Amino acid sequence: MKRLLIFVLILSSLFCLLAGPIESEIVFADNQVVDVPILMYHSILKSRRGQYIISPDDLKNDLLWLKEHGYESVFVSDLINFCEGNGDLPEKPVVITFDDGHYNNYYYAKPIFEELQFRATINIVGNYSEYSTSSGDIDNPNYSHLTWEEIKALQENEFFEIGNHTYNMHNLKPRYGIGKKASEDYETYKKNLTEDVTRLEDCFKDKCGFTTNIFAYPFGKYSTESCEILSSLGFKAFLTCNEGINHLKKGDESKLKTLKRYNRSGLMTTKEFFKHAGMS
Numbered sequence: 310m311k312r313l314l315i316f317v318l319i320l321s322s323l324f325c326l327l328a329g330p331i332e333s334e335i336v337f338a339d340n341q342v343v344d345v346p347i348l349m350y351h352s353i354l355k356s357r358r359g360q361y362i363i364s365p366d367d368l369k370n371d372l373l374w375l376k377e378h379g380y381e382s383v384f385v386s387d388l389i390n391f392c393e394g395n396g397d398l399p400e401k402p403v404v405i406t407f408d409d410g411h412y413n414n415y416y417y418a419k420p421i422f423e424e425l426q427f428r429a430t431i432n433i434v435g436n437y438s439e440y441s442t443s444s445g446d447i448d449n450p451n452y453s454h455l456t457w458e459e460i461k462a463l464q465e466n467e468f469f470e471i472g473n474h475t476y477n478m479h480n481l482k483p484r485y486g487i488g489k490k491a492s493e494d495y496e497t498y499k500k501n502l503t504e505d506v507t508r509l510e511d512c513f514k515d516k517c518g519f520t521t522n523i524f525a526y527p528f529g530k531y532s533t534e535s536c537e538i539l540s541s542l543g544f545k546a547f548l549t550c551n552e553g554i555n556h557l558k559k560g561d562e563s564k565l566k567t568l569k570r571y572n573r574s575g576l577m578t579t580k581e582f583f584k585h586a587g588m589s
């Protein structure tokens with residue numbers, strides 16, 4: 310019996326030497342793969358519901374559901390760090406995004422996110438925020454957009470970060486989102502797209518004191534050309550409207566080019582929405 314025990318001990322220590330515990334840990338970290346659902350919200354209103362409008366109660370129910378099911382919210386910038394090989398993600402991460410920069414995000418979502426300690430990335434349309442700021446038509450949850458001052462406050466708040474959703478390309482005509490017009494050659498398109506998104510970056514820099522490398526495609530419209538142009542400007546993460554879960558690998562930046570998101574329609578209940586997103 311004693312001999313058998315010694316034999317087992319020798320065998321197991323030999324195995325440890327061969328396997329090399331440090332090496333196996335490094336291999337695991339390099340190949341770390343995480344599934345990340347990204348949720349896309351827009352407007353939050355008590356008076357109406359729609360495909361892009363949910364009630365504050367439903368928003369709170371969503372966050373409580375995520376908490377109960379063990380999800381931990383992270384920023385889009387955390388995904389960038391992970392895909393660049395820096396920083397880790399929790400076991401069950403979720404990313405929450407708000408598009409278009411509605412003032413009601415500040416009015417309804419901010420207190421809920423602070424209370425439940427959730428994070429969100431808010432994607433701003435420059436001319437909407439400029440209009441609200443300069444016209445003074447502010448602080449109405451039904452139609453106002455975030456002012457530059459509110460955007461600055463959100464970026465400085467530990468539960469929020471800001472992304473770029475174009476300055477003035479959030480339109481269906483004359484071009485669809487940032488799509489290239491049929492009449493434009495590549496160089497003209499590159500110049501127009503660059504001028505537009507840089508204009509919003511300049512507003513962020515001059516009026517709010519930060520810049521962002523997160524870009525949300527208006528109406529989810531993108532192309533290989535647009536990704537190439539925006540990447541050359543320094544953008545690193547791109548949010549589409551294609552639905553699906555993101556399978557991210559540590560150190561692999563390729564998936565950041567077309568991050569998938571589930572639109573949170575206000576016409577669904579919390580349960581229906583998470584079932585639709587395949588989350589449990």
Ligand SMILES: [Zn+2]
Pocket residue numbers: 408409474479527528
């Ligand atoms: Zn939008």
